Amino acid sequence: MTKFFKDSVSIPQEIIKRRVTGVVMLKFTADDKGDVSKTIIYYADDAYLTIPVNAALKKSAGKWVIDAKDKTHDFVVPFYIRYNLPEVDDADLAKAALTNYRNKKPIYSNNQIPLDMVTLLPAVTINYDVVL
Numbered sequence: 001m002t003k004f005f006k007d008s009v010s011i012p013q014e015i016i017k018r019r020v021t022g023v024v025m026l027k028f029t030a031d032d033k034g035d036v037s038k039t040i041i042y043y044a045d046d047a048y049l050t051i052p053v054n055a056a057l058k059k060s061a062g063k064w065v066i067d068a069k070d071k072t073h074d075f076v077v078p079f080y081i082r083y084n085l086p087e088v089d090d091a092d093l094a095k096a097a098l099t100n101y102r103n104k105k106p107i108y109s110n111n112q113i114p115l116d117m118v119t120l121l122p123a124v125t126i127n128y129d130v131v132l
Helices: 003-008 013-018 047-059 092-101
Strands: 022-031 036-044 074-085 119-122 124-128
Touching: 003 047, 003 124, 013 047, 013 124, 022 047, 036 047, 047 074
Parallel strands: 074 119, 074 124
Antiparallel strands: 022 036, 022 074
16 A cells, blocks of 8 residues: 555645645544545644645545454554755755744644554655755
8 A cells, every 4th residue: 555655645736835844644444345434643744744645545445455354444654745855955945944844833632542453554755856
């Protein structure tokens, strides 16, 4: 599924323009038909980053295989979204990175979250090119 997510996550222009980078950690529940029935964002460095991740998750309908004896199964998957660094130093890019860091308003849980039986999927790293 790592390849599926790398191919399915499409970074919107707003993220590219703002040079947003960071982590999105989410848990989702798949039912016995392989469809996603529930999504919980455990952590996100920026709300903008959740948009392409949720869109890709919706494209995964019917792809999740769970044990035949289970009606549902939970999965946790971390996404790392960052931009490719240009070959030469760019002062505007450095300034945008600092501004992005300074203005982050992370989404996170302020209480413990019971995970029960959950499968931790491999981390997915998504790189995008900045428009220079």
